[in-house]
Amino acid sequence: MGIHCVAIGACGRGKMDTGVPRMAVRTCWAAAAGAAVVALLSAAIALHWPPLHAVLQRAFSLHTAHSTKDMENFFQLVRNIVPALTSKKHKGQDGRIGIVGGCQEYTGAPYFAGISALKVGADLTHVFCAREAAPVIKSYSPELIVHPVLDSSNAVEEVEKWLPRLHALVVGPGLGRDDLILNNVRGILEATKARDIPVVIDADGLWLIAQQPALIHGYQKAILTPNRVEFSRLWEAVLNDPMDTQNHSGSVLKLSQALGNTTVVQKGEHDLISNGQHVLVCSQEGSGRRCGGQGDLLSGSLGVMVHWALLAGPQKTHGSSPLLVAAWGACTLTRECNHQAFQKYGRSTTTTDMIAEVGTAFNKLFMT
Numbered sequence: 001m002g003i004h005c006v007a008i009g010a011c012g013r014g015k016m017d018t019g020v021p022r023m024a025v026r027t028c029w030a031a032a033a034g035a036a037v038v039a040l041l042s043a044a045i046a047l048h049w050p051p052l053h054a055v056l057q058r059a060f061s062l063h064t065a066h067s068t069k070d071m072e073n074f075f076q077l078v079r080n081i082v083p084a085l086t087s088k089k090h091k092g093q094d095g096r097i098g099i100v101g102g103c104q105e106y107t108g109a110p111y112f113a114g115i116s117a118l119k120v121g122a123d124l125t126h127v128f129c130a131r132e133a134a135p136v137i138k139s140y141s142p143e144l145i146v147h148p149v150l151d152s153s154n155a156v157e158e159v160e161k162w163l164p165r166l167h168a169l170v171v172g173p174g175l176g177r178d179d180l181i182l183n184n185v186r187g188i189l190e191a192t193k194a195r196d197i198p199v200v201i202d203a204d205g206l207w208l209i210a211q212q213p214a215l216i217h218g219y220q221k222a223i224l225t226p227n228r229v230e231f232s233r234l235w236e237a238v239l240n241d242p243m244d245t246q247n248h249s250g251s252v253l254k255l256s257q258a259l260g261n262t263t264v265v266q267k268g269e270h271d272l273i274s275n276g277q278h279v280l281v282c283s284q285e286g287s288g289r290r291c292g293g294q295g296d297l298l299s300g301s302l303g304v305m306v307h308w309a310l311l312a313g314p315q316k317t318h319g320s321s322p323l324l325v326a327a328w329g330a331c332t333l334t335r336e337c338n339h340q341a342f343q344k345y346g347r348s349t350t351t352t353d354m355i356a357e358v359g360t361a362f363n364k365l366f367m368t
């Protein structure tokens with residue numbers, strides 16, 4: 001089986017993903033306009049998966065100015081899923097997102113994920129955390145609803161009560177590895193699947209999945225967002241053969257398939273996104289700055305976008321997997337936030353600076 005692999009966004013600096021198959025678009029233009037052209041060019045390709053060969057040929061012959069309109073299309077898919085702001089809506093319609101995480105040691109991560117979800121456009125964010133973490137998280141922000149239940153003996157029931165009102169769950173930011181908490185998260189994941197609610201899994205949520213892949217295997221509304229280390233751990237849990245470290249795209253595809261085609265986003269120099277069928281590459285220009293918390297911005301915004309994408313349905317995503325569109329949108333947004341914050345603060349950029357850029361980055365990418 002071949003890989004359909006498409007490079008999207010401006011070319012990054014430095015070394016290329018050597019594993020990208022021959023047909024992928026991997027051309028860097030030095031000119032400033034070049035980056036935009038690559039983004040647009042690749043966007044066009046993504047719209048027309050099946051006859052990829054033909055489209056690539058066409059796209060190559062089209063990298064001249066007049067085809068710009070055609071090439072806007074992948075950004076357009078994300079624009080298509082963004083709900084319009086109208087006065088007819090009531091609070092909650094654009095997203096009620098649950099964040100499962102926050103323990104004694106880690107309180108920043110669930111805050112970052114929750115506030116990012118709000119700034120991207122969710123109406124309400126609920127954080128389900130350990131008792132001790134709750135007052136700390138509340139003190140960061142009056143905008144989050146905080147439930148101090150995650151380390152209680154009836155945590156699953158407490159979270160389950162809220163599930164009918166939640167559109168998506170983000171599991172993992174600041175979760176930690178306490179046995180009692182992880183056991184509760186097992187139950188929460190089972191309840192989430194039973195209700196067919198989309199779930200984004202990151203950080204120590206992925207550690208749990210590596211212990212017990214069956215928890216998520218084959219669940220079509222799950223998106224896992226591993227970094228390199230978390231990716232290797234998942235690989236070892238579900239695949240026997242060694243990972244081909246030269247073939248990043250192939251590895252992401254294989255891991256997704258081994259997990260029953262759950263969507264996997266491998267974060268890195270380029271973000272690679274696969275649903276076991278296609279591999280997308282997100283190379284929106286970010287910066288060399290990698291501060292802790294950036295992954296929480298991604299998981300929180302992905303929580304909202306996956307809800308929007310599923311709500312919009314396959315017509316709005318022109319047949320592309322809504323989960324892939326959401327993941328691509330959230331990766332692109334996170335990288336643009338990094339880029340914009342870096343322009344202002346350089347080496348001192350932190351995740352708080354990046355979150356302050358969510359509004360302008362979102363408008364620039366998706367509201368134009």
Ligand SMILES: *[C@@H]1O[C@H](CO)[C@@H](O)[C@H](O)[C@H]1NC(C)=O
Pocket residue numbers: 001002003019020021247249250251253254
């Ligand atoms: C990368 O891995 C995929 C999936 O296993 C495979 O189809 C592809 O041929 C590999 N590419 C290279 C360049 O080895």
Ligand SMILES: *[C@@H]1O[C@H](CO)[C@@H](O)[C@H](O)[C@H]1NC(C)=O
Pocket residue numbers: 218257260261275276277
């Ligand atoms: C995953 O997707 C691939 C490619 O479409 C398909 O061949 C495979 O059967 C699927 N696996 C599962 C478990 O659905």
